[in-house]
Amino acid sequence: MKTLVVLFTALLTLFCADLFSQVNFTSSNLPIIVINTNGQTIVDEPKIMADMGIIYNGEGERNNLVDEFNHYNGKIGIEIRGSSSQTFDKKSYAVETRIDEEEDLDVSLLGMPEEADWVLYAPYSDKSLIRNALIYKLSNEINRYTTRTKFVELVVNDEYMGIYVFMEKIKRDKNRVDIKKCESKDTSGTSLTGGYLFKIDKRDGANIEGWESSFVPFAGAWQRVFYQYDYPKETDIMPQQIEYLQDFIYNFESTMYLNKYSHPFDGYYDIIDINTFVDYVFLNEFPRNVDAYRLSTFLYKDRDDINPSLKMGPIWDFNLAFGNIDYYEAWEDDGFQIYYPIPDDFFQKPFWWEKMFDDPVFANKFAKRWSDVKSTIFSKERIFEIIDSLTVHIDEAKTRNFERWPVLGTYVWPNKFVGETYESEIQYLKNWIDTRWNWFDNNISTEYSSIDWKDPNEVEINMDISEEKIISTSDFYNSLINIDSLTLVVDSENVNVNRIENNYLISSNISGTYKLKLEGWYNNQRTELSSSYTINIGVTGVNDKLLPKEFSLEQNYPNPFNPSTTIKFSLPNVGDEYIRPLQTQLIVYDILGREIKTLLNKSMQPGEYEIVFDASDLPSGIYLYRLTSGNFIETRKMILLK
Missing domain, CATH: 2.60.40.1080 (Immunoglobulin-like)
Known part of the structure; x- marks a missing residue:
């Protein structure tokens, strides 16, 4: 039924497009973006070359369509972006500022830090036009980075396209997700441990590569959670980096799977940055985002010597939040979406979210976070102030937008509420937030520790x-x-x-x-x-200048070997003036991943070590040996040839 409604809506908007495409547009209080594809059609991959100009005379100044392109005037690559939103006639676009077809161009646009990758988001089913901008602003105000936004009006090939939200694309960058670069040469030691940006999302688009979780999302599930590489890209990530990242997540999920997942030392607390997970839950649960945890879900990990913990975020894609959804009861202003079962949906959240949310330590941090922000950034007054500010800012442009896209009073998938006017859409949003805020405050404990x-x-x-x-x-x-x-x-x-x-x-x-x-x-x-x-x-202070500076696992020698070989590895001092021993394991596996022999499993001081592996009782073949020490994990291959 949903599919038929979506198809009907798409056909209806396509039929009406020509009737409403001619809007009297000459100037705006918003920046104006003009794109010329030079006769080409914008498609969903690959990006086509086009020209883009931006007219922006500064805050509070009028921008005229006949003004010079004074903010940007150059080349771009552009393609349609999104998944279900591609059924709408008003398309969202991915934009890359370029020098030419071979080279992109980092540039500061509309007050945002220099970069080359941008998004032109088209609010369509969200008739308030502001849901994404609202939650992104709130996230940044509680110091959880997500994309910065700027409302603009867009013209493509001399056709007025309405209000768009110009945004940063989520990516690794010192001004976006600030993690260490991970390059092709970073295949061993500490440099192998980060940074990584990855996500759980739909598998739309070309070259979507990643791996399936080893754990089902719930007992008896036929679905699997799929983690996708984002940085390094699937075309750039090295085999050693793939192995490290998959091993790291397997270790985390294995820990969460066990009954002792909340053990003070063996549990999950030292694997993740728990505060980022708390804020991710909070930022998704307050607006009751139907896609939370299972779609548009980003995670990242920096290099161990900077921060070894797994982090959640940034948040992304909230057009189906704040009551703007008619399935999975996500329009309801009570309850937690994290508990809502959707057993027949292909896209599932990882099993560990509910276990984590039920942990009293996590729940206590969640309650404290709500208490910290409910009278400041997330007060009703502050949220309504942001809404009023945004609606005043786009007041003039929104009239033209709905002339171009006459969806007010019309169901657009998956609206729960259909307002006849823009004012009624905003009032619905405010009413929903008001009752949701009350439910949060009545159901989250005030007696937190x-x-x-x-x-x-x-x-x-x-x-x-x-x-x-x-x-x-x-x-x-x-x-x-x-x-x-x-x-x-x-x-x-x-x-x-x-x-x-x-x-x-x-x-x-x-x-x-x-x-x-x-x-x-x-x-x-x-x-x-x-x-x-x-x-x-009984440990004395040391001068660690002579100790190894980073973890390393060397290739065994000789290789191939028969019947014995030597494996060398180095453990650095991870402390300051005192030697810090680390629990260290060296285990041999066969090519199918079955454990063959544990060569080492004990707490070890920093230093350089070598161990002789005797394989007299093993058949010829390829074997793997894996060193685990603290958060360091590295695996190498060796060949036994008899």
């Missing part, structure tokens, strides 16, 4: 072997709210921990560097968890 933990660099415990030291939990925080008790946990059975009221007696007969965390408890739930603090027992 909060601990201002001290920076791990400020607290370090140094002890001698067999020494007993009393540690107070108050040494690890500056202040706390709604906490009944604190417990201290360590990452090794080698450390003895005994509680004495609010203090802990710590001792060990085995030297090493260990980690401790503190757990905050409220109403019989663990609601707070600190970062790791360091305990050095």
Whole structure:
């Protein structure tokens, strides 16, 4: 039924296009973008060469269609973008500023930092015209980068096309997703660990490559979650980088799959940047985005020496949010979309979202985030102020837009509400936000816990072997709210921990560097968890200038071999003045990925090592050996030839 409605809407708008294409357009308070394709048709891949001019005389100044192209006047590549939105007569476009067909051009446009890749988004089914601009502004105001926006009016081949939103494309860049470059030479050591930008999305377009998750989205599901490479591009990413990224996500999902996914050390907390995940949920749940978690979902990871944690975002594509949707009950202003089951849909969210959202530590951070912003950036007054500002800004242009595209009072897939006027569309949006805000405030706990933990660099415990030291939990925080008790946990059975009221007696007969965390408890739930603090027992300070500077796993020698070969690897010091041992594994697998032999599995100090692998009892063939140390993972091949 949905397909028939979409086809009918597309045919109707196509039939009416000529009747409404002639709009009296000579000037605007918005920037004017003029595109000339020189007789070519814009298609959905590949981009065609065209000319683009931008008339922008500055904020508050009038822009006339006869003015010179004073903001940009040059070449572009342009193609139609989007998926379901391509059925609409008003198309969105991907634009690349270019010098010529072979070379793109980084340029600052409409107050946005220099880049070459841009989007001309066409609001159509969203008759408020502002849903994307609204949530993107709110996201940036809470310091979660997403695309910057600017309303413009567009003319293509002398035809007025209406209001568009000129936006940055989501991509790796120092002014967009700011992660380290990952080039073809970065195939080992720390440089292999980032940066990566990838996503969960529809598989539209050419050369969409990636991998399927090893875990079903729900028990008995026939669907699989598909992760797509975004940066490096599928045409540029190296085999070693593919292997590293897939292994990293497999490790994360494996951790989330286990019952101990919320273990203080073995759980997910040290794999992800939990605050980015909290904000991603918040920014998708408040407007109840029907595509959240399963489409237009970006993730990224920087290089380990910058930040080893997996991060969520930026958010993207909210035209089917804020009640502008008539399926999966996403128009409702109550409930969390994260829990809504859609078992028959091809596109599913990863299984780990619900487990994470149900974790009391995550839920507590979510409640605290709402409390922090509900009286400021996400107050009703502030949100309505943004809406009013945007609607005033496009007031003149919106009249021309709806002359060109007369959709007011007409159902456009997948509208839940059909307003006869623009004012009624805006009122519906405000009413929906008002009731959604109330539901959020009534259903998110106000009794959240909060601990201002001290920076791990400020607290370090140094002890001698067999020494007993009393540690107070108050040494690890500056202040706390709604906490009944604190417990201290360590990452090794080698450390003895005994509680004495609010203090802990710590001792060990085995030297090493260990980690401790503190757990905050409220109403019989663990609601707070600190970062790791360091305990050095029988470990002296070192000058690490002679230690390796980065992880490395060398090719075995000899190779091919019979029956033994030597494997060398290096572990750097990841701490400061103290040696930091890391849990390290070296495992051999067959070509099918079955584990053959564990050569090493223990905590190891920084240094250079070599291990002899004896394969006397194995048949000839190709084998893999994988080194895992901290967040470092690298795999190489070797050939046993008898």
